[in-house]
Amino acid sequence: MSQIDEVRTKTDIIEVVGASGVSLRKTGRSFVGFCPFHPNSRTPAFTVYPDSQSFYCFGCHASGTVFDYVMRKQGLDFKDALEQLAARAGVRLEPKGDQERQEDARRTRLLEINAAAAKYFNYVLLSLARGQPGRDYVERRGLTPETVESFQIGYSLEEWGHLWAYLTGKKGYPPEDVVAAGLAIDHETRGPYDRFRGRLIFPIRDARGQVVGFGGRALGDAQPKYLNTPETLLFKKGELLYGLDLARDAIRNEDRTVVVEGYVDVITAHQHGFRNVVAPLGTAITKGHVALLKRLSHNVYMALDADAAGQKATLKGLSALRDGAEDGEGGHLVATAQGAVRLESDVSLRIIRMPEGRDPDEVIKADPELWRRLVADAAPVMEFYIGAYTAGLDLGDPQGQRAALEKLLPLLAELDGAQQRVYIARLEQVIGIKAELILDLLRGGGKQAASGRRREAGGRRQAAGGYPAADAARPPASRLPPPASAPRTPANSVEDYLLALALRHNTVVPAAVEAMLELGLEKHPIVREMLGGGLEDLLEDPANQQIWAAFTGLPIEGRPTDEAGLEAWANWLEEPLRERFLALLAGAQIHPQDFRHRQEAEDCARSLRLQQARRLHAMLLQRIAEPPEEGGDPSRAAELRQFTALTQFISDAKTPPRTSTFPDLRDRLGKA
CATH class of the missing domain: 3.90.580.10 (Zinc finger, CHC2-type domain)
Structure with a gap:
C-alpha cells in the first residue's frame, strides 16, 4: 500500500x-x-x-x-x-533526502528571519519616535489601529544598517541568511546594508499566513515608489497575492475574488468589510495567481485603474492568461450564458470599470455603496476587449476598422457558437461592418490566427528544452x-x-x-x-x-x-x-x-x-x-x-467487449 x-x-x-x-x-x-x-x-x-x-x-x-x-x-x-x-492520521511519510532536508531547513530559517523582521518593522511604526513619518502616512490614509495590526504594517528607518544590526547582532541570525531573505544587500565594497529604508512596510504572506517577503512604499521622493523583496527561496511574486491569507474565507463564502492594484486598495477594502479583495505584487495577474484563486473560487473580478496604465496592465494580465491557456495550462477562452468569459479550467473573468481618475481605495472610502454597484455591474471580458481595442481608432475609416478587427477576430474565434453570434452583432454596432462580412472574415483569418498563436506558444515551450517540473496547480x-x-x-x-x-x-x-x-x-x-x-x-x-x-x-x-x-x-x-x-x-x-x-x-x-x-x-x-x-x-x-x-x-451503453490480450483486465471489465 x-x-x-x-x-x-x-x-x-x-x-x-x-x-x-x-x-x-x-x-x-x-x-x-x-x-x-x-x-x-x-x-x-x-x-x-x-x-x-x-x-x-x-x-x-x-x-x-x-x-x-x-x-x-x-x-x-x-x-x-x-x-x-x-x-x-498518524501516518509517517517517507523521510526526505539530504537535499530536501537542507532546503526545508533553510526555508524554515528564512521564515523565522522574515517573521522577526515583520515584528521589528511593526514595532518601529508603533513605538519609536523616529517612526512618526510612517504613523503620519497611516493616519492620512485613514487606516485604523485594528487594520494596522491585522496586516502587521510597519516602517523602516531612514538608516543603512538598523535592521541588519538587529537581525545579525541582537537576534543572531547568520548574515548570509539575512541577505538570502532579501532584507539586506551585500555590496562588494560598502558591505551589507538594509534594502528597505525610509519606507512604509507591508509584510507579504502566503496563503497559509507565513511572511515570505515585504513591500515598501517610499514616503518621500525616493525611487522606486514601491520596492519589493527580490526573488528568493520563499518569494515568487508571480505566485503570490497580497491579502490572500486574510481573504480566503470571504472568497469561498462569496464565490468571488476581486483583484485590485495596490496594497492600500486591499487594506482599505478589508477595513470597510469587503474581505474578498487581493492584489498582485506590482505585476499583471498571472496563471500562477489563477492557480491559487481557482482553489477557492471560480469567479475572478479585476478592478484595475481606469487610466491608460491600468488598462495596459489589464490587457497584459488577460494576455498572460490566454497564453497560459494555449500552453495547456487551462484551456481556451469560452463565453458563458451570462456573457462572462471563462477559461476551460472553470475560472470566469470580469472587469470592474473604475470611475476615471479614482482607484478602489478612494471609491471605497468615499462611497462603499458605489463600490458594491461597480462590482455588481462588472463587464464581461469581451466587452472590455472591444472597448480597449477600439479606443482611439477612427471607426469611420476602413484602416481603423481593420485595425480593430485584426485584434478582435482571434478572440471571437475562441468563443462558443451562441456567444460568438452575440458578439458579431455587437461588433457590427461598434465598428460599423456588416455581421455577414465579420463572419466571413472569422471563418477565414480569425481561426487561423488563433491556431497560429497556439502553435507559436507550443514552439516557445519546446524551444526551452528539457521537461518542466510538475505544476503545483x-x-x-x-x-x-x-x-x-x-x-x-x-x-x-x-x-x-x-x-x-x-x-x-x-x-x-x-x-x-x-x-x-x-x-x-x-x-x-x-x-x-x-x-x-x-x-x-x-x-x-x-x-x-x-x-x-x-x-x-x-x-x-x-x-x-x-x-x-x-x-x-x-x-x-x-x-x-x-x-x-x-x-x-x-x-x-x-x-x-x-x-x-x-x-x-x-x-x-x-x-x-x-x-x-x-x-x-x-x-x-x-x-x-x-x-x-x-x-x-x-x-x-x-x-x-x-x-x-x-x-x-x-x-x-453496450456491455464492454471482452479482450484476450490482458486476461486480468478482462476479468475486471466484465464485473464493471
Missing part, C-alpha cells in the same frame, strides 16, 4: 468535513449539508458518502476525495494536503466522487491502467479515448455536461490527476515515449507523485506484441464511464426519493432531468 492510500484508508472524510465547520446530517447511508464552496442557504446540496469516502455537491458540482476537499477548502496543493492529512477535479466498489490500491486498478496506457502511448490513446467518450455522449448532452468528454474526466485519484496535468503540460512533440525518457521525466516530479508515476509505468510494460493499446484504453474508459454514470444515477435516485424540503426544492426539477438522462444513457 502506498503512502497516499494509507493516508486515505486511515482518514474519515466525515470527520474532516465536520472539523472544517460544515454541519452534516445523516440521510440514509450518506450525509448532507450546505456546500462550503458556493453560497447556498436554502437547499443542502452538499453530500458526503462514507462508503466511498467522497463528496459531491449537486449545486456547484464540486466533488472528489478527502484530498480534493482539503485542497479546495484550504487553498492547498496536493503535497501540502497530503502532509496535513498524514499528520492527522492541480487540474479541475473530476465531477464525480469515486465509486465505493473501486479498487483502493494503485496496482491493477482500471483507472491506473488507463493512465499508464495514456502515458506510454500519449499520441494515440488520449485521442482514441476522447473520441469514444464523445461518440457515447452525442445523444446525451445533459450527461455530457455532468460527466465531461475528456480523459481527465475519468481520473478520480488526486495523484493521477496531478500526474496527467503535469504530463499534458508538455508540448505533444516533446513528450517522452520510451522507457528512458519517461523515467527521466519522472525525476521532475516531487514525491510521492514520482513513486506513483513509476508504479504506473511498471504496471504497463511495453512489449513488442503490444498492438492493442487503443482498444484496451477504450475498454478501460468505457468501464470507468459506466461506473460514473451508475454511481451518479444511484445518488440522484437517493436524492429524489427523499422528501422535499419545506417550501419546495428548486433543484428537484433539474435533478429529475439529470436522472432521466442518465437512465437513458445507461440503457444505451
Whole structure:
C-alpha cells in the first residue's frame, strides 16, 4: 500500500468535513449539508458518502476525495494536503533526502528571519519616535489601529544598517541568511546594508499566513515608489497575492475574488468589510495567481485603474492568461450564458470599470455603496476587449476598422457558437461592418490566427528544452466522487491502467479515448455536461490527476515515449507523485506484441464511464426519493432531468467487449 492510500484508508472524510465547520446530517447511508464552496442557504446540496469516502455537491458540482476537499477548502496543493492529512492520521511519510532536508531547513530559517523582521518593522511604526513619518502616512490614509495590526504594517528607518544590526547582532541570525531573505544587500565594497529604508512596510504572506517577503512604499521622493523583496527561496511574486491569507474565507463564502492594484486598495477594502479583495505584487495577474484563486473560487473580478496604465496592465494580465491557456495550462477562452468569459479550467473573468481618475481605495472610502454597484455591474471580458481595442481608432475609416478587427477576430474565434453570434452583432454596432462580412472574415483569418498563436506558444515551450517540473496547480477535479466498489490500491486498478496506457502511448490513446467518450455522449448532452468528454474526466485519484496535468503540460512533440525518457521525466516530479508515476509505468510494460493499446484504453474508459454514470444515477435516485424540503426544492426539477438522462444513457451503453490480450483486465471489465 502506498503512502497516499494509507493516508486515505486511515482518514474519515466525515470527520474532516465536520472539523472544517460544515454541519452534516445523516440521510440514509450518506450525509448532507450546505456546500462550503458556493453560497447556498436554502437547499443542502452538499453530500458526503462514507462508503466511498467522497463528496459531491449537486449545486456547484464540486466533488472528489478527502484530498480534493482539503485542497479546495484550504487553498492547498496536493503535497501540502497530503502532509496535513498524514499528520492527522498518524501516518509517517517517507523521510526526505539530504537535499530536501537542507532546503526545508533553510526555508524554515528564512521564515523565522522574515517573521522577526515583520515584528521589528511593526514595532518601529508603533513605538519609536523616529517612526512618526510612517504613523503620519497611516493616519492620512485613514487606516485604523485594528487594520494596522491585522496586516502587521510597519516602517523602516531612514538608516543603512538598523535592521541588519538587529537581525545579525541582537537576534543572531547568520548574515548570509539575512541577505538570502532579501532584507539586506551585500555590496562588494560598502558591505551589507538594509534594502528597505525610509519606507512604509507591508509584510507579504502566503496563503497559509507565513511572511515570505515585504513591500515598501517610499514616503518621500525616493525611487522606486514601491520596492519589493527580490526573488528568493520563499518569494515568487508571480505566485503570490497580497491579502490572500486574510481573504480566503470571504472568497469561498462569496464565490468571488476581486483583484485590485495596490496594497492600500486591499487594506482599505478589508477595513470597510469587503474581505474578498487581493492584489498582485506590482505585476499583471498571472496563471500562477489563477492557480491559487481557482482553489477557492471560480469567479475572478479585476478592478484595475481606469487610466491608460491600468488598462495596459489589464490587457497584459488577460494576455498572460490566454497564453497560459494555449500552453495547456487551462484551456481556451469560452463565453458563458451570462456573457462572462471563462477559461476551460472553470475560472470566469470580469472587469470592474473604475470611475476615471479614482482607484478602489478612494471609491471605497468615499462611497462603499458605489463600490458594491461597480462590482455588481462588472463587464464581461469581451466587452472590455472591444472597448480597449477600439479606443482611439477612427471607426469611420476602413484602416481603423481593420485595425480593430485584426485584434478582435482571434478572440471571437475562441468563443462558443451562441456567444460568438452575440458578439458579431455587437461588433457590427461598434465598428460599423456588416455581421455577414465579420463572419466571413472569422471563418477565414480569425481561426487561423488563433491556431497560429497556439502553435507559436507550443514552439516557445519546446524551444526551452528539457521537461518542466510538475505544476503545483492541480487540474479541475473530476465531477464525480469515486465509486465505493473501486479498487483502493494503485496496482491493477482500471483507472491506473488507463493512465499508464495514456502515458506510454500519449499520441494515440488520449485521442482514441476522447473520441469514444464523445461518440457515447452525442445523444446525451445533459450527461455530457455532468460527466465531461475528456480523459481527465475519468481520473478520480488526486495523484493521477496531478500526474496527467503535469504530463499534458508538455508540448505533444516533446513528450517522452520510451522507457528512458519517461523515467527521466519522472525525476521532475516531487514525491510521492514520482513513486506513483513509476508504479504506473511498471504496471504497463511495453512489449513488442503490444498492438492493442487503443482498444484496451477504450475498454478501460468505457468501464470507468459506466461506473460514473451508475454511481451518479444511484445518488440522484437517493436524492429524489427523499422528501422535499419545506417550501419546495428548486433543484428537484433539474435533478429529475439529470436522472432521466442518465437512465437513458445507461440503457444505451453496450456491455464492454471482452479482450484476450490482458486476461486480468478482462476479468475486471466484465464485473464493471
